[in-house]
Amino acid sequence: MKGNEALAEAAIRAGCDAYFGYPITPQSEVLEYLAREMPLRNRIVLQAESEVASINMVYGGAGAGFRVMTSSSSPGISLMQEGISYMAGAELPALIVNVNRAGPGLGTIQPGQGDYFQATKGGGHGDYRLIVLAPASVQEMADHVYLGFDMADKYRNPVMILSDGAIGQMMEKVRFYDYTPPTTPKPWATVGKPATRGRNYITSLHIQPEQMELHNNRLEAKFNEIRNNEVRFDEMETEDAEFLFIAYGLSSRICRKAVELAREKGIRVGLLRPITLFPYPYERLGILAQQTKLMLTVELNSGQMIEDVRLAVNGKVPVFHYGRMGGIVPTPEEIVHHLENLIGITHAN
Amino acid sequence: MVSLMQTDELLLPATAVEAPDTVCAPVEEEEYEVVYQRPHTLVERSMHYCPGCAHSLVHKLLMEVVEELGIQEQTIGVAPVGCSVFAYDYMDIDMQEAAHGRAAAVATAIRRLMPDRYVFTYQGDGDLAAIGIAETIHAVNRGENILIVFMNNAVYGMTSGQMAPTTLAGMKTTTSPYGRNQPMHGNTMKVSELLAQLPGAYYVTRQAVNSANAVRRTKKALLNAFKYQPQHKGTCIVEILANCPSNWRMTPVETSKFIDEEMVKTFPLGDIKVPKPETV
Numbered sequence: 238m239k240g241n242e243a244l245a246e247a248a249i250r251a252g253c254d255a256y257f258g259y260p261i262t263p264q265s266e267v268l269e270y271l272a273r274e275m276p277l278r279n280r281i282v283l284q285a286e287s288e289v290a291s292i293n294m295v296y297g298g299a300g301a302g303f304r305v306m307t308s309s310s311s312p313g314i315s316l317m318q319e320g321i322s323y324m325a326g327a328e329l330p331a332l333i334v335n336v337n338r339a340g341p342g343l344g345t346i347q348p349g350q351g352d353y354f355q356a357t358k359g360g361g362h363g364d365y366r367l368i369v370l371a372p373a374s375v376q377e378m379a380d381h382v383y384l385g386f387d388m389a390d391k392y393r394n395p396v397m398i399l400s401d402g403a404i405g406q407m408m409e410k411v412r413f414y415d416y417t418p419p420t421t422p423k424p425w426a427t428v429g430k431p432a433t434r435g436r437n438y439i440t441s442l443h444i445q446p447e448q449m450e451l452h453n454n455r456l457e458a459k460f461n462e463i464r465n466n467e468v469r470f471d472e473m474e475t476e477d478a479e480f481l482f483i484a485y486g487l488s489s490r491i492c493r494k495a496v497e498l499a500r501e502k503g504i505r506v507g508l509l510r511p512i513t514l515f516p517y518p519y520e521r522l523g524i525l526a527q528q529t530k531l532m533l534t535v536e537l538n539s540g541q542m543i544e545d546v547r548l549a550v551n552g553k554v555p556v557f558h559y560g561r562m563g564g565i566v567p568t569p570e571e572i573v574h575h576l577e578n579l580i581g582i583t584h585a586n
Numbered sequence: 587m588v589s590l591m592q593t594d595e596l597l598l599p600a601t602a603v604e605a606p607d608t609v610c611a612p613v614e615e616e617e618y619e620v621v622y623q624r625p626h627t628l629v630e631r632s633m634h635y636c637p638g639c640a641h642s643l644v645h646k647l648l649m650e651v652v653e654e655l656g657i658q659e660q661t662i663g664v665a666p667v668g669c670s671v672f673a674y675d676y677m678d679i680d681m682q683e684a685a686h687g688r689a690a691a692v693a694t695a696i697r698r699l700m701p702d703r704y705v706f707t708y709q710g711d712g713d714l715a716a717i718g719i720a721e722t723i724h725a726v727n728r729g730e731n732i733l734i735v736f737m738n739n740a741v742y743g744m745t746s747g748q749m750a751p752t753t754l755a756g757m758k759t760t761t762s763p764y765g766r767n768q769p770m771h772g773n774t775m776k777v778s779e780l781l782a783q784l785p786g787a788y789y790v791t792r793q794a795v796n797s798a799n800a801v802r803r804t805k806k807a808l809l810n811a812f813k814y815q816p817q818h819k820g821t822c823i824v825e826i827l828a829n830c831p832s833n834w835r836m837t838p839v840e841t842s843k844f845i846d847e848e849m850v851k852t853f854p855l856g857d858i859k860v861p862k863p864e865t866v
Contacts (some may be wrong), residue, residue: 257697281698285691293688293721297695300682301662305695321684427680427696429660438674440683442667507815565695 247382252418255281257294263402264336288313292320299329302426302438308334322361324561326441330389336405346566348402353541356520371485375409390421401404459566469512478507494569593607638838644707668710687718690725706733739830747833751775779819782859788820791861794827796842
């Protein structure tokens with residue numbers, strides 16, 4: 238199955254009540270798949286007039302207490318940032334999928350990881366965080382849908398799946414494991430006010446400075462709880478690693494091969510693959526910094542995640558970046574070659 | 587005729603005064619028959635609106651209709667960004683606050699997911715006709731079964747009187763200080779006429795609240811629009827020409843005259859599109 242289709246099928250199995258989206262390459266398969274399958278199950282699928290409308294429909298549906306989602310690719314995700322900020326402010330759970338293409342601007346439809354900053358550092362205005370999941374396989378495209386919806390409901394916060402054009406388009410085997418959506422009570426939802434309770438309203442507006450700051454503090458406490466509970470990562474050959482690749486999504490797949498190639502050459506390199514980009518595995522990287530001599534982030538951008546790695550290791554070990562852009566994907570050989578050069582340079586120093 | 591001359595005097599909205607706990611003593615209460623009172627769907631609190639502003643009146647009319655139809659438990663409102671951003675503070679129903687201009691998209695999802703509910707948006711002309719025109723047109727074109735209450739005061743009220751798409755030709759605002767003229771500012775947009783062209787629009791009417799009769803007609807229009815909702819026939823749009831004393835730099839009485847003498851020339855009152863009689 239294609240990554241995008243696996244994600245769409247998982248959405249159905251996750252009990253997604255409504256999907257709102259707008260066509261954009263390379264993720265239109267999600268909308269197409271759900272346009273075909275959702276009506277057969279009496280669920281809502283709606284092609285909106287824009288990504289702006291899509292995300293606000295997601296806002297409305299989430300505010301009414303339903304499991305709702307949208308998907309898009311980089312330029313469309315930029316258009317959604319206003320709505321995402323409002324959702325974070327109003328504490329609305331929903332799933333947003335970004336099948337990242339290379340940019341900036343209209344860019345190209347080939348895969349990219351240039352939206353890392355946008356996804357993990359805010360993107361929209363104001364103080365908020367998205368929970369960000371980075372699938373590296375078609376299997377994870379499906380699995381992260383369940384995980385994403387559950388975390389969104391648990392924390393009342395939007396969750397983003399940050400995929401890319403390659404993971405979205407590639408075909409792999411996928412197994413949909415048994416999943417029953419949790420029945421998360423949503424007493425805050427606007428479903429019509431019964432006589433037994435006061436009115437519910439969904440808003441991100443707190444005009445009094447004291448009220449706004451209180452709200453900000455409450456959100457920050459929630460983000461800290463997420464930082465404490467939800468860090469997820471995957472490791473390969475790190476036990477004896479002198480050198481470490483750090484990569485997520487598509488570039489982590491290439492790094493797996495690069496680790497094998499380098500090990501054949503006798504270079505003891507490992508891989509840390511963050512699965513959650515927010516919260517980020519700072520702590521684990523800090524520990525790995527004690528045993529490694531050099532770290533290399535491999536990203537399909539000009540160097541974004543490297544800033545988080547540098548924060549994590551806090552100067553204990555040199556951190557470098559290797560990136561290709563424009564939708565060009567590096568080969569494992571290219572990455573090993575770059576690592577060898579870096580090892581040579583640092584040894585010479 | 588009232589003039590919309592700029593003045594140097596800065597007119598600020600009057601500060602809302604908290605109502606005392608006991609508004610009237612319950613003395614001799616039994617001697618009077620209650621013939622008119624605040625609908626219980628309207629929260630008992632003082633509103634932040636300026637004296638003479640149409641919002642408080644239309645809030646009350648809406649909530650009267652909700653009370654009379656007995657649909658408080660089935661009604662969800664969507665508030666805009668604008669003066670009525672705090673509408674959810676006054677209406678005792680479940681509500682969502684939408685981003686600027688996006689109310690029709692938000693309402694679309696609510697109504698699609700809960701087709702047995704009554705869903706309305708409450709939007710000003712800056713919200714609906716400028717930044718939210720795409721969401722509005724497409725929601726109406728899809729024939730979403732929602733009611734759009736469109737408050738048209740021809741200016742941006744909350745940001746203190748800038749030009750809106752609905753600003754009249756020649757009208758002075760803070761961003762058209764020499765009067766709106768077509769080459770510089772474009773034409774006045776008649777949104778209800780535009781929306782009525784779309785097949786998804788079921789009922790489109792323009793009303794006002796500047797006289798007792800106008801208020802009665804507006805209430806009737808709102809009542810009709812709510813009654814149509816369970817029929818799943820399409821979008822209802824009730825445009826209301828709204829007095830805005832602060833930003834028009836007029837007394838409330840002058841604003842009512844301005845609507846009758848000036849606004850209706852561009853925005854004539856009455857039904858623009860009415861449902862065709864059903865052939866049974």
